[in-house]
Amino acid sequence: MTRASLSLINDTPSILHRYSFGDNFDEMFDHHANPRELFLGVYQLLNSLTKQQLNIRQKASDLSFLNQGITFTVYHNSESSEHIFPYDLIPRLIDAQQWRILEAGLIQRTLALNLFLHDIYHEAHILRDKVIPVELVYTCKHFRREMIGINVPNKQYITLAGIDIIRDHHGKWFVLEDNLRVPSGASYVLSNREASQRAFPSLFNQYGIRSVNHYPQLLLNALKELAPHGKQDPMIVLLSPGAYNSAYYEHSFLGAQMGVPIVEGRDLIVHDNHVFLRTTQGLQPVDVIYRRLDDDFLDPLIFQSDSLLGVPGLFNAFQAGNVALANVPGTGVADDKAIYSFVPAIIRYYLQQEPLIDNVTTYLPENPEHLDFIKENIDQLVIKPVGGAGGYGLLIGSQASDTEKQVCLEQVIKNPRNYIAQPIIRLSTSPCYIDSRLVSRHVDLRPFVVFGKKPTVLPGGLTRVALKEGSLVVNSSQGGGSKDTWVLTG
Amino acid sequence: MLCSLADNLFWLGRYLKRADHMIRLFEVNLEIMTNSNYHLTEYRWWLMLTSLGIVPQPNKSSTREDEIFKLYLFDEKNYQSALYCIAQARMNARQLRSIISSEIFERINELFLAVKSATPQEDQDSRWHDFFKKTKSQLNLIQGSTQEVMLRDDGWAFLQLGKYLEHLGSVASLLNVFFSDYQDQVGSQVKPSDYIEWVGLLKSVSAFESYLKVHTNNLKPELIVDLLVFSQVFPQSIRYSVDKIFSALKKIKECSKQPMQDQEIHEALHGLEVVSKSGGEEFIHSNRGVYFNEIQRKCIHLNNLIYKTYIEFPNSYFVN
Structure with missing residues (x-):
């Protein structure tokens, strides 16, 4: 594989001059540094724009994000600070054919995980048939014993899923992780679209780009489906931890x-x-709650007793079938990173189908052979806590010091259930406009599956960008940004 | 209307009006003090801060202009500063995104960001002028946006209630401080030496140009009182605020199953109505201080009554 650099093929001092992506898989250019056919329109536009013109667009986008309050809060020690969610101008494109496969794979995965959740909280066939080790499920922090035997509306545990997918250095797609508790980021998909429409209106005329603007309606319709007793015009609310939560912008936007x-x-x-709203007109009954709180904080009488964020008695009202919760408490067991390694088996078990999108190879330290492998190959592995989120607590072997690796291994040996290991995957790169230069940065993609009457995938999703050069961590709390994702019609 | 959203709207109205009032007072005071004949700088600041209900702390603030500006305009942690009020308005607006339009939120957010990042230099007086002008313009834009796009439901009524209750208390306090200091002027045309102070009073509530329109440049205390206290058509007057508070309460009552009792409203506003029927001349010879103090007391009482009835949901209330 050759080290590709556009400086070899481009003599004009355009913004694309000197763009290089090493031997990574680049979304816009092939390994000969030629623009992929899909990206020709973007390529030609970028070639025609000066730095000044792009800077004006970038500044306008940044200012728009700032004024709209599109921010998130980062907590460090006892201090918190508000940051603009960094947005990169250059869109990522996915063609219709590729999207069809991804879409089918994501729907397949969501359907299987939903069946899995119903099963483990009822007959638990999958455990009896030893497809998944019993102890792996019952030791999962997010498995909720309180949910056993509870019938949820339409047997629907997942209303919204955010499934992170990546491409490796060959361009092959993999699922990296499932987010089924309170997946966030959909509001940024809409904000990014608005920004890219302003920045590159001509490209929208040139390409047929599938809309994402209907997402709130899609989600609302899915929530309506959950209304207890088939109520026609249910009262739906979005339950947020409050204005100081890091994702409050998203809550307020979606609400x-x-x-x-x-x-x-x-x-x-x-x-x-029964659940009621306190209003100036008295108590108003609530039918469906789109909750943006983790299970632990939902009801202090059942879960974390010192939580001030939840509602005492909420779980009982849910159990009695008088209010629906989306997603249902206990869905977190299906996005546990150790359970993740069994998702292909889950798909085969419930759907009798082969997974359409592969998993990343995953090693479970509880398995002695896997643990030995991890010890011997930690330099080539990423170690992740199973219940972690936001990129916190992970160790990338190739970038860690000997001491860090040693400490990490000790923790893994001490508590193997809490960790998984995966090979370090060089995520695909995408051109990003940073500090007036076009540079390559690693990206992933979080598409959103909305499960109403049937699962629907919002075309595209949130392309997350590791803004730091060479970094593989795309989480916003770790210095990541995002860009618009265009799924083309066709 | 959720109780907590009613609370947010009420305080959004209050904080925006409070910030607006403070900005105007600072601007007018700076204008008066930059007048070459003015020698009472420290006293002037003391008067202004007193009218804002601020008791200057000797160890925390001085009467130096830059110190006062820093502490009462730009110190976000000082709950008596304009920036604090704007930050609180923004926080309330964040929680109201399902009620107010994104346009309104963006204007409030822009205001916050502009004031937070404003660093007018001591040696560049013109920058203060620019800062006040821009900030007032942004505040006006917010008021205009709310006027244009918000539904006229009980949410609007809570916003108006907060706005006019705040304004009522602020104007009463300002007039109270002002009249306690200018008793000799009552009944005659203002002295040339005090002309600038009376103009300052009118400008503090954006009333100078309206006054000229109604009474020409013949400044008389009783005519000024007529405009600032009794006018039914001037939006910054006490009378106008009282009328707006009545309308807002009426609207809230219409929408609520737990309305505040008529008697309670009348009790809360009793006194304001009586005085509003008298005229400027009669008023100017009366015990004005008592009246202004009473308005301020009524404002606090009404605030508590609104909280008790609508915001702090009565725990005893349940649906049968």
Whole structure:
């Protein structure tokens, strides 16, 4: 594989001059540094623009994000600070044919995980048939014993899934992880689209790009489907931890766009196993809660007793079938990173199908052979905590010091259930406009699956960018940004 | 309307009006003090801060202009500063995104970002002028946006209630401080030496140009009182605020199953109505201080009554 650099093929001092991506798989250029056919329109536009013109567009986007309050909060020690969610101008493109495969794979995965959740909280056939080790499920932090035997509306545990997918250095797609508890990021998909439409209106005329603007309606319709007793015009609310939560922008945006009240625990009250809103007009019954709180904080009477964010009695009202929760408590067991390694088996078990998108090879330290492998090959592995999120707590073997690796291994040996290991995958790169230069940065993709009557995938999703040169960590809390993802019609 | 959103709207109205009032007072005071004949700088600041309900702390603030500006305009952690009010308005607006439009939120956010990043230099007086002008313009834009796009429902009523209750208390406090200092002027045309102070008073509530339109440049205390206290058509007057508070309460009552009792409203506003029927001349010879103090007391009482009835949801109330 040759080290590709556009400086070899491009004599004009355009913005693309000197763009290089090493031996990574680049979304826009092939290994001969030729623009992929799909990207020709973007390539030609970038070639015609000066730095000044791009800077104006970037500044306008940044200012728009700032004024709209598109920010997130980073907590460090006891201090918190508000940051603009970094947005990169250059879109990522996915052609229709490729998207069809991804879409089918994501739907397949969501359907299987939903069946898995129903099964483990009822008959647990999959455990009896020893497809998954019993102890792996029952030792999962997010397995909720309280959910055993509870029938949820339409047997639907997952209303919204955010499934992270990546491409390796050959361009092959893999699922990296499933997010089924309170997946976030959809609001940024919409904001990014608005920004890219302003920055490159001509490209929207040139390409047929599938819309993402209907997402709030899609989600609202899916939530309506959950209404207890088939109520026609249910009262739906979005339950947020409050304005100081790092994802509050997303909560307020989605609540406003769906046209449903954004509430906190203090706005709700449970009486006689029914949930009510405290309003100036008295108590108003609530039918469906799109909750953006982790299970632990939902109800202090059942889960974490010192939580002030939740609503006392909420779980009982849910159990009585008087209110629906999306997603259902206990879905987290299906996005545990150790369970993840069994998702292909889960798909085969429930759907009798082969997975359409592969998993990344995963090693479970609880397995002695895997542990030996991890010890011997930690330099080539990423070690992740199974319940982690936001990129916190992971160790990339190739970038860690001997001491860090040693400490990490000790923790893994001490508590093997809490970790997994995966080979370090060089994520694909995409051109990003940073500090007035076009540079390659690693990216992943978080598409969103909305499960109403049937699962629907929002075309595209959130392409997350590791803004730091060479970094493989795309999480916003770790210095990541995002860019718009265009799924083309065709 | 969620109780917590009613609370957010009420305080959004209050904080925006409070910030607006502070910005105007600072601008007017700076204008008066930059007048070459003015020698009472420290006293002037003391008067202004007193009218804002601020008791200057000797060890924390001085009467130096830059210190005052820093502490009462730009110190986000000082709950008596304009920036604090704007930050609080923004925080309330963030929680109201399902109620207010994104346009309104963006204007409030822009205001916050502009004031937070404003660093007018001591040696560049013109920059203060620019800062006040721009900030007032942004505040006006917010008021205009809310006026244009918000539904006229109980949410609007809570916003108006907060706005006019704040304004009522602020104007009453300003007039109270002002009149306690200018008793000799009552009944006659203002002295040339005090002309600038009276103009300052009018400008503090954006009333100078309206006054000229109604009474020409013949400044008389009773005519000024007529405009600032009794006018039914001037939006910054006490009378106008009282009328708006009545309308807002009426609207809230219409929408609520737990309305505030008529009697309670009348009790809360009793006194304001009585005085608003008298005229400027009669008023100017009355015990004005008592009246202004009473308005301020009523404002606090009404605030508590609104909280008790609508915001702090009565725990005893349940649906049958």
